[in-house]
Amino acid sequence: MADRDGVIWYDGKLVPWRDANTHVLTHTLHYGMGVFEGVRAYPTSAGPAVFRLDAHVDRLFRSAHIMGMAMPYDKETVREAILASVRENGLESAYIRPMAFYGSEGMGLRADKLKVHLIVAAWAWGAYLGDEALERGIRIKTSSFNRHHVNVTLCKAKTNGSYMNSMLALREAQQCGCDEALLLDTEGYVAEGSGENIFIVRNGVLLTPELTAALEGITRETIMELAGEIGVPVREKRITRDEVYIADEAFFSGTAAEITPIRELDFRPIGLGHRGPITERLQTLYFEQVHGRRKTHPEWVTPVGEA
Numbered sequence: 001m002a003d004r005d006g007v008i009w010y011d012g013k014l015v016p017w018r019d020a021n022t023h024v025l026t027h028t029l030h031y032g033m034g035v036f037e038g039v040r041a042y043p044t045s046a047g048p049a050v051f052r053l054d055a056h057v058d059r060l061f062r063s064a065h066i067m068g069m070a071m072p073y074d075k076e077t078v079r080e081a082i083l084a085s086v087r088e089n090g091l092e093s094a095y096i097r098p099m100a101f102y103g104s105e106g107m108g109l110r111a112d113k114l115k116v117h118l119i120v121a122a123w124a125w126g127a128y129l130g131d132e133a134l135e136r137g138i139r140i141k142t143s144s145f146n147r148h149h150v151n152v153t154l155c156k157a158k159t160n161g162s163y164m165n166s167m168l169a170l171r172e173a174q175q176c177g178c179d180e181a182l183l184l185d186t187e188g189y190v191a192e193g194s195g196e197n198i199f200i201v202r203n204g205v206l207l208t209p210e211l212t213a214a215l216e217g218i219t220r221e222t223i224m225e226l227a228g229e230i231g232v233p234v235r236e237k238r239i240t241r242d243e244v245y246i247a248d249e250a251f252f253s254g255t256a257a258e259i260t261p262i263r264e265l266d267f268r269p270i271g272l273g274h275r276g277p278i279t280e281r282l283q284t285l286y287f288e289q290v291h292g293r294r295k296t297h298p299e300w301v302t303p304v305g306e307a
């Protein structure tokens with residue numbers, strides 16, 4: 001990753017990719033307190049465009065607020081940095097990673113004297129779980145690791161450190177021959193995937209866990225809106241793992257994972273064991289929306305502009 005051409009926005013400047021370095025005593029590297037986003041840009045008729053730019057910028061600032069990190073730039077600067085990261089790298093489609101992290105001014109847990117840095121990197125990244133996964137669906141396994149308790153790490157913030165839990169769960173699922181993990185909350189109810197929110201369909205109703213232990217996914221919100229537009233009722237409620245076993249359909253949502261059907265949980269096929277019809281409709285609608293092919297929600301699609 002470090003050795004490639006292009007530029008990275010780093011503390012207000014676009015620097016050559018290979019020079020976007022930081023010291024080994026960078027505080028966030030040691031203790032994990034940092035906040036970040038995962039954003040995508042897609043090709044549209046108006047050129048490459050960032051999907052849900054404002055929602056991602058807002059969540060980044062909310063994460064920093066929750067963590068008590070003073071953001072060193074205003075929202076408009078971060079917005080422009082995200083657009084520039086795609087534009088200046090000449091990318092048609094991109095995954096974009098803004099991240100705020102503490103510098104190397106001191107070790108120990110007191111963060112009051114530390115500088116907050118901000119980077120925005122962008123690169124071409126295809127389907128997170130592979131193209132085949134988008135069509136055929138994936139096999140997932142309930143994790144032996146619980147999702148964070150709301151009073152352990154704060155689940156509304158997208159923080160670097162919280163992904164240690166995601167990685168433990170994902171690695172375990174992969175070692176069991178599955179593609180992804182399903183994490184339960186500390187009370188045993190379905191929370192989310194290692195980097196995705198979950199939806200199930202039962203009797204024509206779209207169900208998703210309430211946002212207690214799960215991240216407030218922007219794709220989740222988008223899907224709920226799109227479902228409403230095509231008359232699919234949506235309910236947020238506590239979901240048990242056996243409710244997923246007997247669901248008609250299930251899928252993960254996320255900026256990276258997009259809409260990935262789930263065809264199996266804990267070695268039990270879900271529904272017909274392949275992508276279900278409501279999942280497919282929502283997936284199609286989502287891809288039309290991100291590519292700016294729908295008339296609705298033009299505010300969700302922000303062209304990066306000419307280089």
Ligand code: PMP
Pocket residue numbers: 038158166192193194195196197214215216217218219220253254255256
């Ligand atoms: N949950 C977790 C743990 C995630 O990492 C992500 C990806 N950011 C999501 C849910 C989905 O969020 P979004 O749709 O905003 O990408």
